[in-house]
Amino acid sequence: MRRFALLFLALLVFRMVTGVMFADDQISSRHEYRLIDFLEEQGERLDCYFTLEQFHPIESAGKLELQYAPVKPFAPDSVKSLIKSLQEQVPDAEFRVTDSQPPVVQIRDRRLLKQQKYPLDERIEISFRGTPDGLADEITKLLPKMKRLRGGLIGDFSGDVVTSVNLKEAKGQVRDILSLAVLGKDYSRVLWRTRATLGADGIWEVQIIHFGPRDEGDE
Secondary structure: OHHHHHHHHHHHHHHHHHHHHHHHHHHHHHOOEEHHHHHHHHHHHHOOEEEEEEEOOHHHOOOOOHHHOEEOOOOOOOHHHHHHHHHHHOOOEEEEEOOOOOOEEEEEEHHHHHOOOOHHHOEEEEEEEEOHHHHHHHHHHHOOOEEEEOOOOOOOOOOOOOOOEEEEEEEEEHHHHHHHOOOOOOEOOEEEEEEEEEOOOOOEEEEEEEOOEOOHHHO
């Protein structure tokens, strides 16, 4: 009887220990976010928006993209404190905040800062009525050194073909026009993201994806 009691106690301790280890593993997995998911969550908390510009050189195939950078969660009390912490966790990115209300945090792969004739830096003027996906096509027509790509990775989609866009003589850098088109609408907190590759011929191949209206569950 005593031996049975000791065996039972040992089994109980084993289950408790392994159960705690399993719980810790679950907590650890939940407490590391992909950057893009963390931004969506913090945008709701701080009432701000984000854009993501990624550089995808041909030789970097297989390298983790900026949107998937791991982020340990924290609870910023302002956009400024959010950026300060993200700069430490994602050193490969540059962060800038627009003067718009609500503000847009522009996040760029730092390698793009050294590139010449990068399309999203170009200033344009455009009038357009249609959808964000159609706007990306029209912008591409204005930039002879840019070719638009669609798809690319499993799960990718072409973009937002639902939201109504109406721009009249809008002026500014391409990234600002892409944001202006959807600001003020009930939109995803990550407005859009790009993936850019510079070809040997000097032509930029750029994938542009607007993420569309927020899901009802996000409200």
